[in-house]
Amino acid sequence: MHFFNQAFDYDHPWSHVIIGMWRKYPNPKCSHVISVDVLDRTVDPVTGVIRTERVLGCKQKTPGWILRFFGGSEDAYVREISFVDPINQRTSITSVNLSLSQFATCVEHIEYRPTSQNHTSFRQTAEVQARMAIWRTAADGLERWMVQRFEQNAHVGKLAFSDVLHQLWQERQATAAV
Numbered sequence: 001m002h003f004f005n006q007a008f009d010y011d012h013p014w015s016h017v018i019i020g021m022w023r024k025y026p027n028p029k030c031s032h033v034i035s036v037d038v039l040d041r042t043v044d045p046v047t048g049v050i051r052t053e054r055v056l057g058c059k060q061k062t063p064g065w066i067l068r069f070f071g072g073s074e075d076a077y078v079r080e081i082s083f084v085d086p087i088n089q090r091t092s093i094t095s096v097n098l099s100l101s102q103f104a105t106c107v108e109h110i111e112y113r114p115t116s117q118n119h120t121s122f123r124q125t126a127e128v129q130a131r132m133a134i135w136r137t138a139a140d141g142l143e144r145w146m147v148q149r150f151e152q153n154a155h156v157g158k159l160a161f162s163d164v165l166h167q168l169w170q171e172r173q174a175t176a177a178v
Helices: 013-024 065-070 133-177
Strands: 001-011 033-043 052-061 075-085 088-096 104-116 119-129
Touching: 001 133, 013 088, 013 104, 013 133, 075 104, 104 133, 119 133
Parallel strands: none
Antiparallel strands: 001 119, 033 052, 052 075, 075 088, 088 104, 104 119
16 A cells, blocks of 8 residues: 655635635646546535535546456546535535556545635645455555556646635635726
């Protein structure tokens, strides 16, 4: 099993970050995400927690050896479930790959929490595990490649999300000026 994690703060209020979360895709910096489909969205009438289930369609530049070894294509799908608690200002997102999950899984956890009135903490972890204990060398190579790809996408995702938040902030300032 291989791991990835990162943590940092956004210089934006929690509510602003959560609005931006829904506007992250489509994004030219995250061109690997080609579709986002909402499967289900509910609001708990007692707690106010919003649960959303989505499927993200991605196009990955998968190395040829992986495609030859496991089959499949560069098209990949990810299931994402998020919980937004507007009362306690907590957001958690869990996602897992659907494509090639019989060979390897990548489970990602994201959490957004306010650290002050104008700052929001971001915590992200990913656990990658190949399911081929018999071929440990191939499994280790696959896990390393998946973590490397995840880290590259996480870096690009951070830049893209920062752009979204900046654009939202500009829209907010323009509206306030009117």
